[in-house]
Amino acid sequence: MKIMSVNAGSSSLKFSLFEMSNETCIASGYFERVGIEGGFYTIKFNGEKIKEEVEMPNHVVAVEVLLDRLISLGIISSLDEIDAVGHRVAHGGDKFDKSVVITDSVMEDIRRFAEIAPLHNPANIAGIEAVQKALPNVPMTAVFDTAFHQTMDKLNYIYAIPYEYYEKYSIRKYGFHGTSYSYVSKKLAEIVGRDDLKSIICHIGSGGSICAVKNGKCVNTSMGYSPLDGIVMGTRSGNIDPSITTVIMDKEGLNASEVISVFNKKSGLLGLSGVSNDCRDVENGVKEGNERCKLAIDKFVQSVVNYIAQYYVELGGIDALVFTAGIGENGPEIRSQVVEKLACLGIKIDSEKNNVRGKLTDITADDSSAKVFVIPTDEELMIAKDTLDLVR
Numbered sequence: 001m002k003i004m005s006v007n008a009g010s011s012s013l014k015f016s017l018f019e020m021s022n023e024t025c026i027a028s029g030y031f032e033r034v035g036i037e038g039g040f041y042t043i044k045f046n047g048e049k050i051k052e053e054v055e056m057p058n059h060v061v062a063v064e065v066l067l068d069r070l071i072s073l074g075i076i077s078s079l080d081e082i083d084a085v086g087h088r089v090a091h092g093g094d095k096f097d098k099s100v101v102i103t104d105s106v107m108e109d110i111r112r113f114a115e116i117a118p119l120h121n122p123a124n125i126a127g128i129e130a131v132q133k134a135l136p137n138v139p140m141t142a143v144f145d146t147a148f149h150q151t152m153d154k155l156n157y158i159y160a161i162p163y164e165y166y167e168k169y170s171i172r173k174y175g176f177h178g179t180s181y182s183y184v185s186k187k188l189a190e191i192v193g194r195d196d197l198k199s200i201i202c203h204i205g206s207g208g209s210i211c212a213v214k215n216g217k218c219v220n221t222s223m224g225y226s227p228l229d230g231i232v233m234g235t236r237s238g239n240i241d242p243s244i245t246t247v248i249m250d251k252e253g254l255n256a257s258e259v260i261s262v263f264n265k266k267s268g269l270l271g272l273s274g275v276s277n278d279c280r281d282v283e284n285g286v287k288e289g290n291e292r293c294k295l296a297i298d299k300f301v302q303s304v305v306n307y308i309a310q311y312y313v314e315l316g317g318i319d320a321l322v323f324t325a326g327i328g329e330n331g332p333e334i335r336s337q338v339v340e341k342l343a344c345l346g347i348k349i350d351s352e353k354n355n356v357r358g359k360l361t362d363i364t365a366d367d368s369s370a371k372v373f374v375i376p377t378d379e380e381l382m383i384a385k386d387t388l389d390l391v392r
């Protein structure tokens with residue numbers, strides 16, 4: 001059985017095609033500059049990377065090009081081979097606590113939640129509609145980034161602002177990266193051979209969040225109503241005092257959404273270092289003695305540690321600490337800086353084992369109070385697995 005996972009962004013479309021009998025990725029690709037001049041795609045297949053420039057005025061054309069190339073490149077011989085398609089959907093509001101088969105009423109809900117995810121859900125909808133048009137008889141599912149966090153207690157998702165905003169506008173914490181946490185927490189249970197675990201998972205990439213997981217369910221997470229909240233990220237500030245907004249509006253002559261855009265796009269590692277949003281560049285800056293790069297990395301590490309400490313207490317101790325996503329998987333330096341600050345909790349890593357990139361590894365030191373793992377995430381495979389479960 002072949003299942004395709006699709007992740008449509010506002011000007012992009014990512015796909016992975018899996019053979020589910022052995023859970024292998026047959027081909028994957030990235031279509032960029034959809035709806036913008038200068039479109040191109042890259043498709044990885046059979047150890048090769050194919051790149052082609054092609055104008056894609058909208059997602060419908062991007063999907064047409066994708067399906068056409070799947071056949072012309074010999075990845076599949078007919079579209080009938082695609083048994084189901086799973087779509088990543090950013091926001092499932094407080095309605096979806098798991099993945100679902102897409103129906104008209106599900107589409108209506110996804111449209112409704114576009115109000116709380118204006119940057120993401122409309123693009124996801126465009127992706128779904130484009131694939132529906134091209135493959136009208138293929139079952140499709142929606143896999144929500146927020147679903148995993150729906151098990152949070154109200155105490156953790158409610159904000160201490162007038163309660164009617166929660167009632168009238170659904171303003172509450174939702175959390176994101178749920179597909180990644182779902183995958184990683186299942187993998188962790190598999191490795192340890194138990195699912196009654198208390199763990200803290202650090203999904204740290206260019207966007208990042210931390211999640212407290214108990215018995216495979218989310219207890220708390222660092223992102224909030226939007227993905228701006230929580231730890232310091234590549235270009236995002238993470239949590240800050242909201243009153244800073246009006247001060248910057250006054251001083252810089254910006255409106256509220258322009259200031260939020262500064263917090264989203266010009267802050268974090270980029271804003272502090274003034275060098276880059278890419279952790280590797282900022283780490284290189286530190287090596288060259290750049291003080292602001294050092295400040296950026298230290299602030300980033302501190303923000304991760306603060307959440308780990310909070311969730312350690314909230315969970316009443318942990319069995320495992322897990323690092324995943326771009327920095328979590330590939331950044332031994334950052335991992336070691338984070339864990340160094342957890343020494344008072346007895347959590348320690350083995351520096352030799354920690355010298356690893358992108359590989360599932362137990363990096364626990366012999367005398368650590370909790371296990372520490374690097375577990376590469378695979379959101380696309382998770383989408384395909386959920387889809388397989390639903391269409392079976």
Ligand code: ADP
Nearest residue numbers: 204205206207277278279280325326327330331
């Ligand atoms: P996203 O999916 O949120 O766009 P990723 O999970 O791909 O982000 O993570 C991107 C981040 O991972 C970048 O900051 C990049 O610097 C970092 N990263 C990737 N490889 C390494 C590495 N070898 N060492 C340190 N950081 C790395």
